[in-house]
Amino acid sequence: MSRRRRWVAAVGTLVVTLGVAVPALAQDSGPQDRTLQASGDRTSEVRNAIRGGRARNVILFIGDGMGDSEITAARNYARGAAGRLAMDELPLTGAYTTYSVQKGDPSKPDYVTDSAASGSGWATGQKTYNGAISVDAYGNPVPTLLELAKRNGYRTGDVTTAEVQDATPAVLGAHVVDRSCKGPESMARCPSNAKENGGAGSIAEQLVQTGPDVLLGGGKNYFDQKVRAGEFQGRTVLEQATAAGYQSVTDADGLARAGRDRPLLGLFADGNMEVQWTGPAARVGGTPPGTCQANPNLPAGAPKLADMTRKALDLLDRQDGNAGKGFFLQVEGASIDKQDHAADPCGQIGETVGFDEAVAAGTAFARSHPDTLVLVTADHGHTSQIIPNDAQSPGQTATLVTRDGVPMTINYGTSVAGRSQEHTGTQVRIAGYGPQAANVVGVTDQTEVFHTVSRALSLR
Ligand SMILES: [Zn+2]
Structure with a gap:
């Protein structure tokens, strides 16, 4: 950070501390801003970025609901229109399709996926129906990237800002016919998966049984539910996790102190983790130009996604044992989607x-560990659109003053006001760095991520 940028950051912090509205939050951290470099010939840069062969490590970043529009809105606001985010710096990009399929009839697409079907797509390489957690269109379990990585001797991690039982983290380590079946007392829609009916149990129970080395996010509520059958009947899922060897932590201090001797379960909220920023809600007829503020409800001890990512990398990157095998880590920014739903x-x-910021932590690791494949993508598009400031939209809009010092109007119009906004069926960006990253180029399908990662780690 240059002296000027450090000064700007310091002033920004001071202003936020004092609760003054302008300048807005965090518009000055991250990659250095600069004018576009598109005028240069990037042929050799792209050629150098294409590397085949094996990876020791894979980091898969999922921005939930992070379509091109969500990326652009964040870039405009935080970096300026000509600035770049860390995720923009990955050398190879493409687009992928995200559609799901109909339950019981995988020959027919469902054009708008949810996070469960989409995540199951890259986790297993098979398309499935909305709501499915790593089961096929008929409800049969399909092995996941994390399970295969673990079976092949890799260390594994699953990190999110949502409940760890939420769809995107769940698809790596659980197989249930409906995403709502998060704990042993929440199995109404998955009777066949319930322990008391001879199934493998709820998402929380199955995550513990799958046993990633690092499992971080929210969702403590479901770990407080009681197991209904089998060895741990009458005990909580958290007790089951402890018996399986997990150390558990609940705040940033505990996270920082956690050692490598045991697998790590971090549960930092009862439900989803709190969001970082707050500001004017979009409404029909629009808002006056405003800025974003730090969320006053954010618990002081809550780690950020970047903190969780750095800790996961630190714990997973062990040099000992397993013939030097590396790791598979998924990191999800979950509430891009949830706040898009909320307009x-x-x-x-x-x-x-x-x-x-979590992506920046991952790419920094990859630069010092060049045998690391980094993928940054989304599971589906979402509602928000950047529209002209004088547009007469029938949807809900809000106007924010960006890093450029000009107003940007964001529109939410996939549902009526007061109802949850909807996912969209658009293709989304996928970006890559490292071995096998060339496979993101062009227009692919999200299920190809399964094959790219499997190839990179020689999974079988
Ligand atoms: Zn959603």
């Missing part, structure tokens, strides 16, 4: 910026 532009942008 909350500052919530959404703050989560996108927080996700980007």
Whole structure:
């Protein structure tokens, strides 16, 4: 950071501390801003970025609901239109399709996926129906990247800002016919998966049984539910995790202190973790130009996604044992999606910026560990659109003053006001760095991520 940038950052912090509205939050950290470099010939840069062969490590970053529009809104607000996010710096990009399929009839697409079907797509390499957690269109379990990586001797991690039982983290380590079956007392929609009916149990129970080395996020509520059958009947899922060897932590201090001797379960909220930023809610007829503020409800001890990512990398990157095998880590920025549903532009942008800080931590690791494949993508598009400031939209809009010092109007119009906004069926960006990253180029399908990662780690 240059002296000027450090000064700007310090002033920004001071202003936020004093609660003054302008300048807005966090518009000055991250990659250095600069004018576009597109005028240069990038042929050799791109050629150098294409490397085949094996990876020791894979980091898969998922911005939930992070379509091109969500990326652009965050870039405009936090870096300026000509600035770049950390995720923009990956050398190879493409687009992938995200559609799901109909339950019981995988020959027919469902054009708008949810996070469960989409995550199951890259986790297993098979398309499935909305709501499915790593089961096929008929409800049969399919092995996941994390399970295969573990079976092949890799260390594994699963990190999110949502409940760890939420769809995107769940698809790596659980197989249930409906995403709502998060704990042993929440199995109404998955009777066949319930322990008391001879199934493998709820998502929380199955995550413990799958046993990633690092499992971080929210969702403590479901770990407090009681197991209903089998060895741990009558005990909580957290007790089951402890019996399986997990150390558990609940705040940033505990996270920082956690050692490598045991697998790590971090549960930092009862439900989803709090978002980083707050600001004017979009409404029909629009808002006066405003800025984003730090969320006053954010617990002081809550780690950021970048903190969780750095800790996961630190714990997973062990040099001992398993013939030097590396790791597979998924990191999800979950509440980009959730704040898009809520038509909350500052919530959404703050989560996108927080996700980007985690990506920066991942790419920094990859630069010092060049045998690391980094993929940055999304599971589906979402509602928010950047529209002209004088547009007469029938949707809900809010206007934010960006890093450029000019107003940007964001529109939410996939549902009526007061209802949850909807996912969209658009293709989304996928970006890559490291071995096998060339496979993101062009237009692919999200299920190809399964094959790219499997190839990179020689999974079988
Ligand atoms: Zn969603």
